[in-house]
Amino acid sequence: MADIKVGILGAGGIAKLHTSILKRDPRVEIIGVADIDEGRSASLANEAGNAKPVKTLEELFELGVEAVYVTLPNTLHVDSVLKCLENNVNVFSEKPMATSSIDAAKIKEAASKSKGIYNLGMNQRYAYVFKKVKDVIASGEFTPFLANIKLNRGELLNPSWTANPQVTGGFLNETPIHLLDLSRYLFGEAQTVKCEGRQNISETEMDTFAIMLTYESGIISNLVTYAHAGWSFPFESMEVYGKYSTITTHEFDRVMYSPGLHQPAQVSEFFQVGVDHKWGYVEENRLYIDAILNGTQPLVTAEDGYLTTRLVEAVYESAKTREVIDFRQTLSK
Numbered sequence: 001m002a003d004i005k006v007g008i009l010g011a012g013g014i015a016k017l018h019t020s021i022l023k024r025d026p027r028v029e030i031i032g033v034a035d036i037d038e039g040r041s042a043s044l045a046n047e048a049g050n051a052k053p054v055k056t057l058e059e060l061f062e063l064g065v066e067a068v069y070v071t072l073p074n075t076l077h078v079d080s081v082l083k084c085l086e087n088n089v090n091v092f093s094e095k096p097m098a099t100s101s102i103d104a105a106k107i108k109e110a111a112s113k114s115k116g117i118y119n120l121g122m123n124q125r126y127a128y129v130f131k132k133v134k135d136v137i138a139s140g141e142f143t144p145f146l147a148n149i150k151l152n153r154g155e156l157l158n159p160s161w162t163a164n165p166q167v168t169g170g171f172l173n174e175t176p177i178h179l180l181d182l183s184r185y186l187f188g189e190a191q192t193v194k195c196e197g198r199q200n201i202s203e204t205e206m207d208t209f210a211i212m213l214t215y216e217s218g219i220i221s222n223l224v225t226y227a228h229a230g231w232s233f234p235f236e237s238m239e240v241y242g243k244y245s246t247i248t249t250h251e252f253d254r255v256m257y258s259p260g261l262h263q264p265a266q267v268s269e270f271f272q273v274g275v276d277h278k279w280g281y282v283e284e285n286r287l288y289i290d291a292i293l294n295g296t297q298p299l300v301t302a303e304d305g306y307l308t309t310r311l312v313e314a315v316y317e318s319a320k321t322r323e324v325i326d327f328r329q330t331l332s333k
């Protein structure tokens, strides 16, 4: 008999991945899968084992789910997450938390009152390469001063809604939001935000961004992100510079820490490890189930989701106005 009855809301690509991980956790039983597309809910319910395919969140509640994974397209997260929290049901929301800070604030408020535990799906925090960056900084032996970050998306073709900013909330709410969350996680809260943005290929939105952040810690970072690069590699990398020292990541496959002049670099290679582990999804799910069972907060809280949403908004604001945004002052409003 498993400890937690889980329902999945949205039976698409990422739901398939979470399902494949959750079904290997003996503490979890997936009892329902909901999707407006009956073929998809039936197929994933079948993959999950003994789950019932249904159409709505309300039907998942009727089945008696204790935790719901909200894996719908971006702008559909908020209503379902709020319903879960209002019903004291644990909820794992895929990113983004919300596509406006007004909605993010509603979730933050609801999470603070609910008995249900909220977790935001920022899996990259658990990726092996970024855990190494975090550990080296946290150990105190490496003090970062500057970071150069790149995140390119190959296309906005699959799923097709990713090209529609009415559904994504804007390209930055697609994969780039992971790097903004990671930046906060690794370097602390932002102090100022400056962005140059352009609309080059997309017919509907900005798709080209150079984002410069300064942090309360004194660190500076530059994040370059572009929506239509094609899948040439590396599409994601981070270089962090300290005193005669650097730490660099290459996709989720390789991290190199060069601790000082004339010293051997420490290289870890993960290219042989499965995506479910090296992109952080296995640990993300395990720790979320731990948090539910222990009644503790997971690593990525509603407060994190709220602050990252505010940061995304500040980047868009700077791209639009071409002004430097005083982020700390913006937060106090």
Ligand SMILES: NC(=O)c1ccc[n+]([C@@H]2O[C@H](COP(=O)([O-])OP(=O)(O)OC[C@H]3O[C@@H](n4cnc5c(N)ncnc54)[C@H](O)[C@@H]3O)[C@@H](O)[C@H]2O)c1
Pocket: 009, 010, 011, 012, 013, 014, 015, 034, 035, 036, 037, 040, 055, 071, 072, 073, 074, 076, 094, 095, 096, 121, 122, 123, 159, 174
């Ligand atoms: N953390 C990550 O690495 C990661 C990776 C991919 C996607 N995501 C996020 O996960 C979410 C889902 O992305 P995806 O790629 O799986 O999308 P997808 O299009 O493959 O799946 C979404 C599913 O939701 C269903 N759906 C849409 N509206 C619905 C409704 N009103 N009620 C019930 N079902 C509905 C669709 O039929 C589809 O099966 C997005 O928010 C995306 O940003 C996160």
